[in-house]
Structure formats: C-alpha cells, structure tokens
Amino acid sequence: MNFPVLSVITFTPLVAALILLMIPADRKNETRAVAAASAAFTLVLSLWVYFTYDQMLGGYQLVERYDWLPALGISLSLGVDGISAPLVLLTGVVMFTGVLISWGDDRPHVMAGIQDRPREFFAFLFVLAWGVFGVFVSLDLFMLFFFYEIAVFPMYLLIVIWGWNVTREYAAMKLTLYLLLGSVIALVGALAMLIVQYQNTGVLTFDMLAMESAGFSQQFQVIWFLPVFLGFAILGGLWPFHNWSPDGHVAAPTAVSMFHAGVLMKLGAFAALRVGIMLLPEGAKHWSWLIMLFAGVAVVYGAYIAFVQTDFKYMVGFSSVSHMGLVMLGFSTLNRDGLLGSGMQMFSHGAMTALFFAVVGMIYDRAHTRQIPELGGMSKIMPFAAVGFIIGGLVSMGMPLFSGFVAEFPIFMGVWQVNWLVAVICSISIIITAAYIMRIVRQVFFGDVPERFEGHLTDITILDKTALVTLCFFMVIIGLYPKFMAPIVQTGVDNILRLLGGS
Amino acid sequence: MFTPLAFASILPEILILIVGMLILIIEPFWKEEKRRNVGWLAAGGLFAAMIVSLIVGRPGEPLPTFGGMIRFDWLGFFLKMLFMFAAAATALLMMDHERLAARGEAYLLLLASLIGMNLMAASADLIMLFLAIETASIPLYVLAGFMLGDNRSTEAGFKYFLFGILATTIMLYGFSLVFGFSGTTDIYRLAEMFKVGEIAPLTALGVLALIFVGIGFKVTFTPFHFWAPDVYEGSPTPVAGFLSTASKAAGYAVLLRLFFVAFPGSNLSAAWMTALVIFAAASMLVGNLLALPQMNIKRLLAYSSIAHTGYTLIGVAAFTQFGAASVVFYLAAYILTNLLAFGVAMAFSKVTGLEDLRDYAGMSRRSPWLGLMMLTAFLSLAGIPPFGGFIAKVIVFAAGIQAGYVWLVVFAVVMSVVGAYYYLNALKFVYLYRMPNQDEENHPIPLSRPYAIALIALTIGVILIGTVFAPWFQWSNAGALNLF
Numbered sequence: 001m002n003f004p005v006l007s008v009i010t011f012t013p014l015v016a017a018l019i020l021l022m023i024p025a026d027r028k029n030e031t032r033a034v035a036a037a038s039a040a041f042t043l044v045l046s047l048w049v050y051f052t053y054d055q056m057l058g059g060y061q062l063v064e065r066y067d068w069l070p071a072l073g074i075s076l077s078l079g080v081d082g083i084s085a086p087l088v089l090l091t092g093v094v095m096f097t098g099v100l101i102s103w104g105d106d107r108p109h110v111m112a113g114i115q116d117r118p119r120e121f122f123a124f125l126f127v128l129a130w131g132v133f134g135v136f137v138s139l140d141l142f143m144l145f146f147f148y149e150i151a152v153f154p155m156y157l158l159i160v161i162w163g164w165n166v167t168r169e170y171a172a173m174k175l176t177l178y179l180l181l182g183s184v185i186a187l188v189g190a191l192a193m194l195i196v197q198y199q200n201t202g203v204l205t206f207d208m209l210a211m212e213s214a215g216f217s218q219q220f221q222v223i224w225f226l227p228v229f230l231g232f233a234i235l236g237g238l239w240p241f242h243n244w245s246p247d248g249h250v251a252a253p254t255a256v257s258m259f260h261a262g263v264l265m266k267l268g269a270f271a272a273l274r275v276g277i278m279l280l281p282e283g284a285k286h287w288s289w290l291i292m293l294f295a296g297v298a299v300v301y302g303a304y305i306a307f308v309q310t311d312f313k314y315m316v317g318f319s320s321v322s323h324m325g326l327v328m329l330g331f332s333t334l335n336r337d338g339l340l341g342s343g344m345q346m347f348s349h350g351a352m353t354a355l356f357f358a359v360v361g362m363i364y365d366r367a368h369t370r371q372i373p374e375l376g377g378m379s380k381i382m383p384f385a386a387v388g389f390i391i392g393g394l395v396s397m398g399m400p401l402f403s404g405f406v407a408e409f410p411i412f413m414g415v416w417q418v419n420w421l422v423a424v425i426c427s428i429s430i431i432i433t434a435a436y437i438m439r440i441v442r443q444v445f446f447g448d449v450p451e452r453f454e455g456h457l458t459d460i461t462i463l464d465k466t467a468l469v470t471l472c473f474f475m476v477i478i479g480l481y482p483k484f485m486a487p488i489v490q491t492g493v494d495n496i497l498r499l500l501g502g503s
Numbered sequence: 504m505f506t507p508l509a510f511a512s513i514l515p516e517i518l519i520l521i522v523g524m525l526i527l528i529i530e531p532f533w534k535e536e537k538r539r540n541v542g543w544l545a546a547g548g549l550f551a552a553m554i555v556s557l558i559v560g561r562p563g564e565p566l567p568t569f570g571g572m573i574r575f576d577w578l579g580f581f582l583k584m585l586f587m588f589a590a591a592a593t594a595l596l597m598m599d600h601e602r603l604a605a606r607g608e609a610y611l612l613l614l615a616s617l618i619g620m621n622l623m624a625a626s627a628d629l630i631m632l633f634l635a636i637e638t639a640s641i642p643l644y645v646l647a648g649f650m651l652g653d654n655r656s657t658e659a660g661f662k663y664f665l666f667g668i669l670a671t672t673i674m675l676y677g678f679s680l681v682f683g684f685s686g687t688t689d690i691y692r693l694a695e696m697f698k699v700g701e702i703a704p705l706t707a708l709g710v711l712a713l714i715f716v717g718i719g720f721k722v723t724f725t726p727f728h729f730w731a732p733d734v735y736e737g738s739p740t741p742v743a744g745f746l747s748t749a750s751k752a753a754g755y756a757v758l759l760r761l762f763f764v765a766f767p768g769s770n771l772s773a774a775w776m777t778a779l780v781i782f783a784a785a786s787m788l789v790g791n792l793l794a795l796p797q798m799n800i801k802r803l804l805a806y807s808s809i810a811h812t813g814y815t816l817i818g819v820a821a822f823t824q825f826g827a828a829s830v831v832f833y834l835a836a837y838i839l840t841n842l843l844a845f846g847v848a849m850a851f852s853k854v855t856g857l858e859d860l861r862d863y864a865g866m867s868r869r870s871p872w873l874g875l876m877m878l879t880a881f882l883s884l885a886g887i888p889p890f891g892g893f894i895a896k897v898i899v900f901a902a903g904i905q906a907g908y909v910w911l912v913v914f915a916v917v918m919s920v921v922g923a924y925y926y927l928n929a930l931k932f933v934y935l936y937r938m939p940n941q942d943e944e945n946h947p948i949p950l951s952r953p954y955a956i957a958l959i960a961l962t963i964g965v966i967l968i969g970t971v972f973a974p975w976f977q978w979s980n981a982g983a984l985n986l987f
Binding site: 156 | 867868871875878882885887888889893894897898900901904905909912913916917919920923924927928930931934935972973976977980
C-alpha cells in the first residue's frame with residue numbers, strides 16, 4: 001500500500017494541535033515555532049497531493065478506505081478528485097500563511113499578530129484546519145458532515161476570544177448559528193438520502209460513490225436538492241444567506257479571516273457541489289434557475305455594497321460575497337465552462353481574499369483604524385504590503401495574466417450559454433470591483449501619510465512578507481500558466497458532467 | 504434455582520452489594536478525616552465489579568431467570584455497565600463535596616440506588632420492575648435532601664420525594680390494572696395476554712397513560728419535567744449529575760422494555776407512538792427554550808437534559824430495532840457527557856462555591872484543562888463532533904427519518920441549533936470574559952485527585968464514543984436485538 005498521504009495530511013493538524021496544548025502557556029515563541037513547522041509540513045504534503053494527482057487519469061485518486069462503523073455503512077474513505085485537489089493545496093497555503101501572519105511582532109510599540117494565549121489560538125486554528133482537510137478529502141457522506149461540523153465550531157471560539165472586541169460576540173454567535181442551522185438541515189437531507197438509497201438498493205452505506213448510482217427518484221431529488229444545496233451554500237456566502245459572512249470576517253482576527261474567507265467559504269461551495277449537485281443532479285437541473293438568480297444577485301449586490309463601505313475590512317468581506325457569488329453562478333450553469341471557472345475561482349478567490357485580509361490585518365495592527373478615509377500613503381511605510389495588495393486587486397478585477405481572469409472568464413462564458421442577459425448584468429460587477437479596488441489603492445496606499453501616523457508606523461516583518469509572496473506566487477503562476485491548474489479542474493468537471501448526463 | 508447462569512444474571516448486583524457491605528463494615532473504623540476514602544472504596548469496588556462482570560458475567564442468548572423475574576440479555580447488561588460507570592464517577596465526585604465526602608452512608612445510598620437501577624434494566628416482570636424502581640428511587644430521595652440545614656437541598660429532597668411517590672403510585676395503579684385485564688405480570692407474556700380486541704381501546708390507552716406518568720417522571724419528558732430544575736439545583740451537585748444521567752437512563756430502559764415488548768399490539772403502538780412524538784416535540788421545545796435564560800449552571804443543565812430527553816424519544820417513537828439501538832447509543836453518549844458537565848460544575852464550585860455562569864468568567868485562564876473539559880462536555884451536548892453527542896444525534900435522527908418522522912427530525916435539528924446558542928453562550932463566559940481584576944493567575948482551580956481521575960475518564964469516554972463509535976454501536980445494537 002502506498003503512503004496514506006491523505007489521512008496523514010488530514011490528521012497532522014489534529015496531532016499538531018494536541019502537541020501545542022502540551023507546551024506550557026508562557027513559552028509563546030516555542031508555540032509559534034511548532035505551529036509554523038507543522039503548517040509548513042502540511043503545506044509540503046498538500047503540494048505533494050496536488051502534484052501526484054494524475055490529470056491524465058482523472059477520477060478519484062489516492063483513495064484510502066477504512067471501515068469505521070460497518071453496521072451503518074460508515075467508512076473513513078478518503079480521496080481527491082480534480083475539484084478537491086486544488087482546494088487541498090489552497091488549504092495548505094492558507095494555513096501556512098495564516099500561521100506566519102499570526103506570529104506577529106511582540107515589540108511593545110507594535111504588538112501585531114496574536115499575543116494573547118497563542119497556544120490556544122493555534123490549537124483551535126489547527127482543529128479548524130483538521131475539519132477543512134477532512135471535508136475536502138472525504139468520500140463518505142457521514143465523514144463529510146463529521147468534518148464539516150468540526151470546521152464550524154472552532155470559528156466561534158476563535159472569533160469570540162481573539163476577535164475585534166466591538167462586534168465579536170454578536171458576530172461569532174450569528175456566524176455559528178447560521179452555519180449550524182445550514183449544516184443540520186443539509187444533514188436531514190443526507191439522512192433522507194441514506195434511507196432512500198437503502199430502500200432502493202438494499203445496501204446501507206454513506207459512501208458517496210455508491211450514492212451517485214442510488215437511483216433517487218426525480219421527485220425525491222427535486223424536494224431534497226434545495227435544503228441540501230442551500231444548507232451548504234450558507235457557508236458559501238450565497239445571497240440571501242450571506243448576512244453572517246461580512247460580520248464574521250470583520251470580527252475575526254486576521255488569520256481566522258484568511259481561513260474563513262479563503263477556505264471555509266470554499267468548504268460550503270464544495271460541499272454544495274459534492275452533495276447537492278453531484279448526488280442530486282436532477283434536482284440541480286430543476287432548481288438551477290433559482291441558484292442562478294441568488295448567485296447573480298450576490299455577485300452584483302455584493303460588489304455594490306463593497307463599493308460603498310468605508311471600513312476596509314467590511315469592503316473585503318462584501319467583495320468575498322460577490323466573488324463567491326461567481327462560484328455559485330458557475331455551478332448554476334451546470335455546463336463545462338461554468339463549472340471549470342468555478343473550480344478555478346475557488347482557488348483564485350481563496351488565495352486572493354486571504355491576501356486581502358492579511359494586508360488589512362497588517363495595516364490595522366499598526367494604524368489601529370480601518371476607516372479608509374483616515375488612511376493614506378501606506379506604500380511608503382509598507383511597500384511590500386502595497387505591492388501584494390495591488391496584485392490581489394488585479395486578480396479581483398479579473399485582469400488577464402492573473403488567476404482571476406483565468407477563473408472568471410470561463411464562468412461568464414458558461415453563463416452566456418445559458419442566459420446571455422444574466423451574463424451581461426453580472427459583468428457589471430467587474431466594473432464595480434475595479435472601481436472599489438482602485439479607490440482603495442489610491443486612498444490607502446498612495447497619497448500622503450496622515451500626520452498622526454508619521455514616524456511611528458513600522459514596516460511588516462519578514463514572516464509577513466514570506467506569507468504575501470507565497471500567496472502572490474500562486475495567483476501569478478495560474479494567470480501566466482493556466483495549465484498549472486486548469487487541466488486538473490477539468491478532470492473533476494468531466495466527472496460532474498458525467499453525473500449530470502453527459503451534457 | 505441458583506444455576507450458574509441465574510447467578511451470572513445478577514452478578515453485578517451481588518458484587519455491588521458486597522462493596523456496599525464492605526463500606527458499612529469498614530467505615531466506622533476510619534477516623535473522621537480519613538472517612539472520605541470510602542469514596543475510593545466505592546469507586547474502585549464498582550470498577551472491579553465491572554471488570555469481573557465483563558469477564559465472567561456476559562450474557563449469551565436472552566434468558567429468563569428467577570422464574571421470569573429477571574431477563575439476562577445484552578440490553579440489560581450494557582445499561583448496567585453504563586450505570587455502574589456513572590455511579591463510580593459519581594462516587595469520585597462525591598469525595599470532595601464538603602457535605603457528602605465524609606459520610607459513608609451517602610456512598611451506601613448511591614450503591615443501593617444503583618442496584619435498583621440495574622434491576623430496572625433487567626426486570627421482566629411488573630412486580631419486579633416496581634420493586635426495582637422503588638429501590639432506585641428511595642435512596643435518591645434521601646440523597647437529594649442530604650444536606651441537612653440547607654434549605655434548598657431540603658426542598659429538593661422533599662419535592663423529589665412528593666413528585667416521585669405520586670408518579671410511582673399512579674404507575675403502580677396502572678400495573679395493577681394491566682394485571683387485572685391480562686392476568687399476568689410477566690412482561691414477555693403481556694403481549695399476547697393484553698389484547699386490545701378484548702379490552703376497549705380507550706381503556707387500554709388509559710391504562711397505558713397511567714404507566715406513562717411514572718416513566719415520564721423518571722425520564723423527565725414534558726409535561727412531567729417540572730421537578731427536575733428545582734431538584735437538580737438544590738441537590739448536592741454529584742447527586743444531581745447522577746439523577747440526570749443514570750436515573751434517567753434507567754427510566755429509558757423501562758420504557759424500551761415495556762413498550763417494545765409488552766405492548767406492541769398494532770392499534771396500541773400507533774397510539775402511543777403518536778403520544779411519544781408529541782412528548783418528544785414538547786420536551787425539545789420546552790427544554791431548549793427554558794434553558795435559554797438560565798444563568799445557574801445546574802438549572803441550565805436541567806433544562807438541557809429535558810431537551811435531550813426529547814431527542815432520545817425520537818428513537819423510541821421510531822419503534823424499530825434501529826430506533827432502539829439509537830436510544831441505547833444516545834444514552835451512553837449522554838450519560839458520559841452530562842456527568843462530565845456536572846463534574847466540571849462540581850469541581851468549579853468546590854473551589855469557588857459558586858454556581859452562577861457569570862462567575863465562570865475567566866475560568867479557562869484559571870484552569871485551562873478544566874476549561875477544555877467544559878468545552879468537551881458542552882460541545883458534546885450541542886452535538887458537535889468529534890464528541891459523542893454528534894454521532895448520537897445523527898443516529899437518532901436517522902432512526903427518526905427511517906420511521907418517516909421527517910418533520911419531527913427537522914424540528915429537532917432546529918431545536919438543537921437553539922441549544923447550540925446557550926451552550927456556546929456558556930463557553931463564552933469560560934473563554935472570553937475575565938474576572939473583575941483580570942488576575943486569573945492568582946485564582947487557580949486545583950483539581951483534587953479523585954476529580955482529576957473522574958473528569959479525565961469521562962472526557963476520554965466522550966471523545967472515544969464520538970470517534971471510535973463502532974463498538975458502542977454494536978453493543979447498543981445487540982441490546983436492541985433483544986427487544987425483537
């Protein structure tokens with residue numbers, strides 16, 4: 001048997017979290033070093049997963065299977081396909097950069113990053129990462145829920161303990177209840193699928209590959225698609241269930257915002273695709289117009305709301321709603337181009353938004369304000385962060401040569417094939433996005449440094465720079481060389497199209 | 504009569520009795536200050552009894568013993584092991600309770616009640632069942648009111664006593680009517696003797712309703728839940744933990760055996776399933792909504808345990824083998840989790856003397872490990888993996904959906920989100936808020952050895968059930984098989 005890389009990558013964060021809890025609370029730098037080392041190890045593993053995935057072969061690879069509760073057909077079966085392999089990589093990248101950024105700077109006049117109880121912080125963050133990896137690699141519906149819930153609850157603690165002290169209690173509770181409600185409703189749908197598949201085939205199993213051919217009736221799929229899809233799409237930030245997300249992003253500490261917008265929202269989209277569309281394809285066809293409507297509103301409305309924000313972090317938060325709307329829009333097309341674009345957009349947006357939140361966090365930790373009008377001239381103080389943000393901004397606008405273009409262009413092509421009007425309306429969002437990104441760049445990074453910041457703002461640390469370079473690297477490489485990712489995603493899309501009936 | 508198998512069928516009870524007698528003999532010889540060590544004896548003895556029973560006393564095929572009074576099967580055996588584990592943990596938790604610790608009779612009462620619960624899980628005859636219920640209840644009345652001179656404890660004991668005897672008397676009346684109509688008290692023969700055709704359906708339902716009252720009191724489903732918050736709040740914390748777990752689970756054992764075995768007639772079961780569905784929904788609603796404003800941790804746990812009764816009833820109402828298995832599994836997860844929650848409350852109030860949630864501020868800084876244990880307990884109650892509560896809820900919900908109660912399950916999941924609110928809210932005090940002077944490091948919460956052992960064992964148990972669930976489910980399933 002080959003090296004069980006998927007189970008190793010899934011359980012590494014858990015083991016790391018347990019090790020962290022063993023370190024005495026006052027050894028803060030040792031704690032951070034252990035966290036960074038385990039995150040680096042996970043990043044290497046995720047790169048390994050990504051590059052061993054054989055794009056000629058397609059399908060599910062690196063499959064592992066251990067019986068867990070045979071009486072109920074629960075098994076710990078892991079595997080990646082063309083959709084989840086990039087997401088595993090993304091998680092590795094965001095986890096690594098998130099840990100670097102939380103390291104911070106504990107000189108008394110800076111105090112950036114996480115200084116209060118870093119041990120507990122990293123432990124909870126790694127439990128979160130454990131759940132995220134688990135969802136991306138699970139081929140078993142029960143295990144998918146198991147990991148999904150694990151990924152939800154640490155958010156509450158991370159936000160409520162280390163978050164922005166103005167809104168954290170409200171935002172954390174709102175976020176958790178939204179997400180729990182979504183997931184438990186999807187769980188009811190999943191249990192219904194289990195029971196029906198048992199009645200149809202006589203085999204009690206949560207294995208999603210078996211469920212793909214369970215023969216759910218048209219009527220069953222139409223009834224259960226919406227609860228399942230929307231239940232997960234809540235985490236994907238789909239309008240009108242997006243309300244938790246900007247509040248949550250803003251209240252969360254930097255690394256958690258990165259994780260949250262960068263990876264967790266993908267988790268919702270991924271699970272909605274995996275369980276909703278792939279297991280209930282007839283339901284997806286029946287309801288695709290509704291998903292397209294919701295996603296279309298999210299795209300334009302999210303961009304517009306982002307445009308009018310004066311709080312830097314809220315702006316990024318709403319831009320996430322807009323960009324995740326594009327992912328859902330791609331899903332709703334149910335055709336090759338749209339799904340391919342969605343798959344790419346999930347990675348591209350994950351890296352981009354993680355970078356945005358990282359830069360916002362760096363500025364806020366030093367300037368102690370996020371009001372856009374109060375900021376200025378940051379490129380003089382932290383030129384590295386400014387360059388990083390501009391690259392992220394170009395991705396966000398969908399400029400050619402950056403990953404955003406490679407991802408968004410196919411989505412719009414896919415939408416055009418279904419309904420050209422929607423494509424035209426949604427493309428307005430690109431203009432709005434360009435407008436708010438350029439406004440931010442001008443007001444925050446250029447111009448004069450406000451007087452009250454003169455002299456006592458410091459540049460970002462070398463660790464922060466490493467994190468930014470890592471994130472930018474992936475966005476640029478995909479833009480310059482789309483074959484880095486597109487063919488892999490394509491194999492995943494082929495699999496979805498097969499389930500949808502070879503269209 | 505005393506064949507080896509008959510002996511094996513009550514082996515755990517015999518061993519418990521031996522432990523109890525040892526306590527009686529040894530306790531007077533120990534000095535006052537050493538007398539708390541009776542707790543080690545009780546817990547260690549129970550643990551040894553569990554090991555011995557697991558090795559030599561395991562049931563095979565279901566077998567009636569003692570002239571059909573006792574049924575020797577997996578359902579009873581698995582539950583007995585759970586009760587004994589719960590009692591051992593409770594004994595450890597009693598060891599540092601200032602009013603219980605040095606009183607040998609408290610441990611003895613606990614063991615006496617445990618014997619009653621074990622017999623409740625195994626009785627196959629109405630008369631035996633009634634005796635077992637009384638054996639389990641009467642020591643608990645005393646324990647609930649054990650703190651002489653403490654008004655709340657006295658109130659709790661008295662209230663529990665009054666409610667308890669009322670409910671039991673009504674149930675006894677129901678039993679006598681059942682005997683009158685069928686001519687037998689053997690639960691396993693009732694199914695054929697108690698025919699609805701020969702008795703007017705309304706009469707039969709009325710008789711069942713009387714029995715429901717007694718069981719409803721034990722397992723605290725709405726509308727028989729009123730006593731629980733007051734009694735839990737007033738009784739000594741370890742006793743409250745025991746009341747809300749083992750005592751309740753024993754009620755479920757009776758519920759399962761009576762209604763799955765004794766009254767499965769088609770007309771009747773439809774009626775009582777409807778009743779159970781209503782009780783389940785009402786318990787979830789009342790328990791969760793009333794838990795929302797509670798600031799006393801014991802009252803919070805009392806209402807939350809009413810809500811959990813509601814979830815468990817879904818599995819009973821499903822009336823399938825899977826449903827019964829899910830109930831037993833749920834009980835296993837719930838007993839460990841709730842005991843852990845009460846244990847944390849006990850450990851906290853032992854040092855601080857406080858029970859209000861607001862006083863939990865800064866607890867994770869005062870004792871990170873106790874904070875993590877509370878996190879484990881509360882997240883498990885909220886139904887979040889990798890803790891036992893998650894898988895238990897999933898299995899119960901699956902059983903409900905299989906039986907066609909989709910709306911009830913949807914209601915239950917919505918209610919469990921409401922539950923998540925107050926559990927997470929409690930954790931907010933533990934993790935976020937700070938003590939008034941922010942000097943938590945000067946107020947540590949040391950754990951004495953018995954507490955550390957009990958709490959660590961419970962924490963590991965909760966995580967084990969939530970991750971390696973196969974063996975627990977197989978045992979639950981083996982128990983459920985005995986009902987059909």
